[in-house]
Amino acid sequence: MAYLELNNISKSFGSNENVTEVLDNINLHIEEGEFVAIVGFTGSGKTTLVNLINGLDKPTSGEVLFKGKPVEDTSHERGVIFQNYSLLPWLTVYQNIEMAVKEAFPKENNSFLDKRIKEYIDMVSLSHATHKRPKELSGGMRQRVSVARALAMDPEMIIMDEPLGALDALTRGNLQDEILNIWNKNKRTALLITNDVDEGIYMADRIIPLRPGPKATLGPEFKINIDRPRDKTELNDNPEYKKTRNAIIEYLMDIGNERSGNSETNYELPDLQPKDLRWDFRAPK
Amino acid sequence: MKDSIIKVLRFIGLGFLEPLVRLASGEDSKKNTIEVLKKIIAPIASVLLFLGVWYTGSKSLYNTEANYKIEKTLKDQGQAEADKVKACIESGDSSCQPNTLPSPSQVWASFLVLLEDHKEISKDKAAFKEKTATLNEKRVAQGKDPITYTGRPSFVDQIKTSIKTVFAGFLLALLIATPIGIIIGLSDTLRTSFNWLIQILKPVSPVVWLLLVFMIVKTLTKDSTGDTSFVISFISVGLCSMWATLVNTAMGVSTVDQDYLNVAKVLKLGTFQKIFKVILPASLPLIFTGLRITLSVAWMVLIAIELLAQSPGLGSFVWEEFQNGAMDSNSKIIVAMFVIGFIGFLLDRIMLTIQKFISFDKNEGI
Numbered sequence: 001m002a003y004l005e006l007n008n009i010s011k012s013f014g015s016n017e018n019v020t021e022v023l024d025n026i027n028l029h030i031e032e033g034e035f036v037a038i039v040g041f042t043g044s045g046k047t048t049l050v051n052l053i054n055g056l057d058k059p060t061s062g063e064v065l066f067k068g069k070p071v072e073d074t075s076h077e078r079g080v081i082f083q084n085y086s087l088l089p090w091l092t093v094y095q096n097i098e099m100a101v102k103e104a105f106p107k108e109n110n111s112f113l114d115k116r117i118k119e120y121i122d123m124v125s126l127s128h129a130t131h132k133r134p135k136e137l138s139g140g141m142r143q144r145v146s147v148a149r150a151l152a153m154d155p156e157m158i159i160m161d162e163p164l165g166a167l168d169a170l171t172r173g174n175l176q177d178e179i180l181n182i183w184n185k186n187k188r189t190a191l192l193i194t195n196d197v198d199e200g201i202y203m204a205d206r207i208i209p210l211r212p213g214p215k216a217t218l219g220p221e222f223k224i225n226i227d228r229p230r231d232k233t234e235l236n237d238n239p240e241y242k243k244t245r246n247a248i249i250e251y252l253m254d255i256g257n258e259r260s261g262n263s264e265t266n267y268e269l270p271d272l273q274p275k276d277l278r279w280d281f282r283a284p285k
Numbered sequence: 286m287k288d289s290i291i292k293v294l295r296f297i298g299l300g301f302l303e304p305l306v307r308l309a310s311g312e313d314s315k316k317n318t319i320e321v322l323k324k325i326i327a328p329i330a331s332v333l334l335f336l337g338v339w340y341t342g343s344k345s346l347y348n349t350e351a352n353y354k355i356e357k358t359l360k361d362q363g364q365a366e367a368d369k370v371k372a373c374i375e376s377g378d379s380s381c382q383p384n385t386l387p388s389p390s391q392v393w394a395s396f397l398v399l400l401e402d403h404k405e406i407s408k409d410k411a412a413f414k415e416k417t418a419t420l421n422e423k424r425v426a427q428g429k430d431p432i433t434y435t436g437r438p439s440f441v442d443q444i445k446t447s448i449k450t451v452f453a454g455f456l457l458a459l460l461i462a463t464p465i466g467i468i469i470g471l472s473d474t475l476r477t478s479f480n481w482l483i484q485i486l487k488p489v490s491p492v493v494w495l496l497l498v499f500m501i502v503k504t505l506t507k508d509s510t511g512d513t514s515f516v517i518s519f520i521s522v523g524l525c526s527m528w529a530t531l532v533n534t535a536m537g538v539s540t541v542d543q544d545y546l547n548v549a550k551v552l553k554l555g556t557f558q559k560i561f562k563v564i565l566p567a568s569l570p571l572i573f574t575g576l577r578i579t580l581s582v583a584w585m586v587l588i589a590i591e592l593l594a595q596s597p598g599l600g601s602f603v604w605e606e607f608q609n610g611a612m613d614s615n616s617k618i619i620v621a622m623f624v625i626g627f628i629g630f631l632l633d634r635i636m637l638t639i640q641k642f643i644s645f646d647k648n649e650g651i
Contacts, residue, residue: 056547080551086544090566099562103552153552 002029002065003189004053004157009062011048022048024215026062028208030191035183037192037200038218039248040210041256046193047083049210050161053191054080066157076104079155081163085142087134087149093121094130097149104153120152121145124178140171147175151182157189158182165195173232176203184228197248201241202230207248211255219255222248287312297638301325336389343388350383380612387616392623395616403439410434438597440617444624447587447598450515451632454522454583462527462579463572466534470568471560476535487528491586495521495593514596521590526583533575537568573640580636584629599625 009026012019022045030036040046051057052064055074064071066078074080087096097117105113121130124144134142143163150158160179164172180203183190194200200207201224209219226240235241287310294302304320307313351374359367373381387395413434421431438446469475498521506513541564549559565572591600603621606614 054551056550074550074553076553082544082547084544086548088545088548088563088566090569099554100552103554103558 003032003034003067004028004030004191005063005065006053007063007065009052009059009064011045011052011057012060021215023052023059023217025217028218030189032189033187034206035190035192035204037194037204037207038210039194039197039200039207039252040216041212041252042195044210044212045216046195046210047161049216050080050159050191050193054078054159076153077156079150079153079158081143081146081150081158081160083162083165085134085139085146087142087145089134092131092133093126093137093145096134096145097121097152100149101152116152120148123151123182124148140167140175143167143171144175144178147179155188157191160190160192160194162193162195164199172199179203180229197245197252201226201245201248202232202235207244209248209251209255219251296641297634301328340388343386346385347383347388350385354381354383382612384610384615387613387619391613391616392619395613396620398613399440399617399620403441406436406439406442409436440602440620443597443599443602444628446515446596447591447600448628450519450522450591450596450598451580451583451587453515453519454526454587455580457520457523458527458530458579458583459576461523462530462575463534466531466572466575467538467560467565469531470535470538471564473539476539483528483531487532489525491521491525491589492593494524495590498524499594512596514594518587518590518594518596518598521594522583522587525586525590526579529578529582530572530575533578534568534572537571537575538564540571541567569643570640573636577633577636577640580632581629584625584632588625 006026006028009023010021011023012021014020026049028036038046038049048057052059053071055071055078058072066075088099091099094117097120098113101113101116105116108116118127118130121127124147126141126144126148129137129141134145137145143166147163158179163179164175167175176199179190182188192200192203197207205224207222207224209222211217211219222244224240224244226235226238287306290306291303294300294306301324304317304324308317308321354374355367355371358370370381374383413436417432424431469479495517498517502513502517502520506516545563545567546559549563554562587598588600588603590596591598592604595601599621603618606617606621
């Protein structure tokens with residue numbers, strides 16, 4: 001039995017004629033301690049899939065099993081890092097994390113909570129901004145707070161919905177390493193949703209492309225056989241990396257073409273000769 | 286020093302004084318002079334222009350009224366009487382002045398008269414208190430009601446009463462509308478079920494509310510001998526003005542960003558926590574916008590309600606002056622008008638400052 005199981009999931013919105021089938025026939029098995037990345041185009045239903053797994057939404061048919069039990073609601077066991085940070089703007093960095101920690105450890109005393117909050121703020125190196133509000137922080141800093149908030153709850157599984165999508169390349173790289181460190185240190189299970197193939201290869205054990213919706217479904221998986229810790233600069237020369245990367249991109253290109261090929265129509269161009277206007281603007285005599 | 290002054294000024298809504306402070310400290314004199322011209326001199330000029338138009342207008346109205354008066358006397362009573370009236374008007378004698386829109390200077394004079402009047406009445410009151418102090422002590426000891434001052438209230442007393450009424454009404458609106466707004470906002474079913482009622486009651490005129498409250502309070506207070514006019518007027522003010530808060534609160538609560546709700550769900554906050562830690566703070570800006578509208582509506586309907594409920598305050602002051610028809614009544618009414626406008630403005634500023642204090646959205650208010 002897998003740690004997280006998705007069996008024949010389909011999800012549609014609306015009813016009758018206005019129904020939009022976003023996901024169809026999704027099957028996914030993740031083992032404990034694994035790092036899985038799902039790569040897909042924007043608008044292919046990635047966020048819908050994440051919401052099904054973390055319990056914010058329910059599938060139309062099929063079942064989501066977490067440690068053998070069906071997912072009915074959200075749980076502290078599955079920490080979520082949202083695409084758009086979702087920090088509460090009226091709370092400071094400390095208070096945002098405090099809110100999560102208090103909920104996750106209701107029985108602990110204040111000094112434990114305080115220590116834990118500070119530890120995680122420190123971990124994402126935001127100690128200097130402890131008492132700042134999200135508005136005063138840059139995008140990268142906000143996402144780090146969001147990461148700290150999810151991890152401070154000590155979840156068994158980390159679900160990340162394009163967590164680094166809006167960040168610049170440098171911050172992105174740093175955060176990738178931070179997330180990997182934490183994942184590695186505590187041997188948690190992680191699911192990363194991304195639109196960046198390189199990010200997936202750098203971080204994950206397996207990459208599964210999501211074929212774009214409507215009726216999005218998962219494609220064949222690609223195993224990444226590269227030893228950890230992986231080095232970004234050396235990765236570029238790694239033949240295994242090149243091979244996997246090319247294979248995935250080729251696959252994505254293919255389904256991309258397939259999609260655009262479906263809607264392609266041949267336009268008949270009118271058979272016209274352009275008129276030579278050079279002598280026409282002179283006033284007639 | 287300079288920066289902190291500017292910060293305070295901005296916070297209390299006097300941000301327009303900023304260039305003046307900067308200029309005084311010798312900062313970039315050219316730019317700040319232009320700023321002063323734009324933000325201080327130009328508004329002052331517009332006030333002066335307004336006073337000018339007012340002065341000219343009242344002057345011409347005065348002349349029309351005076352000429353009419355003279356001609357009428359000429360027609361009815363002959364040349365001799367008409368000359369007398371003309372001389373009387375020109376002499377400035379208050380017994381025969383034409384009754385029309387007063388000029389700015391007359392209004393200013395009336396304002397001073399009202400202040401003087403207030404001083405006198407206060408003195409009177411103090412003297413009365415002193416005189417009756419020992420007697421009242423005895424009466425209280427004997428278990429009787431003390432003798433209270435029953436003289437005419439001064440203009441300042443009326444203002445105080447009005448502000449008291451508005452605050453009582455505003456508090457009532459706050460206590461009724463915010464909780465109901467929150468409850469309605471939280472539940473889709475409740476919102477749709479109360480929507481009709483709210484939409485129908487919202488546009489009802491203050492006068493009708495007053496009569497409705499009057500019907501109810503009159504029956505409820507059959508046995509009491511106390512003054513019910515204050516109760517009636519503040520309840521009416523509250524009922525008239527609470528709709529903005531009710532609708533805004535319900536809207537704010539029902540349109541909280543889905544992201545925040547997702548956070549609450551993922552963190553597994555309890556219902557209570559979710560309402561108080563996520564939904565309320567998120568809808569605070571809209572709730573406050575509602576409260577600001579409520580306060581200004583309360584102040585606006587107050588005058589009409591006081592006028593009808595016969596409860597003391599600026600409204601009845603205006604009405605009494607209008608009924609009175611004395612020489613300076615018109616200018617006193619206009620004094621009241623400006624005082625009402627100015628206090629309304631101050632109340633709004635106070636609300637804005639409070640809003641800035643407790644709301645996370647620190648945008649400049651409108």
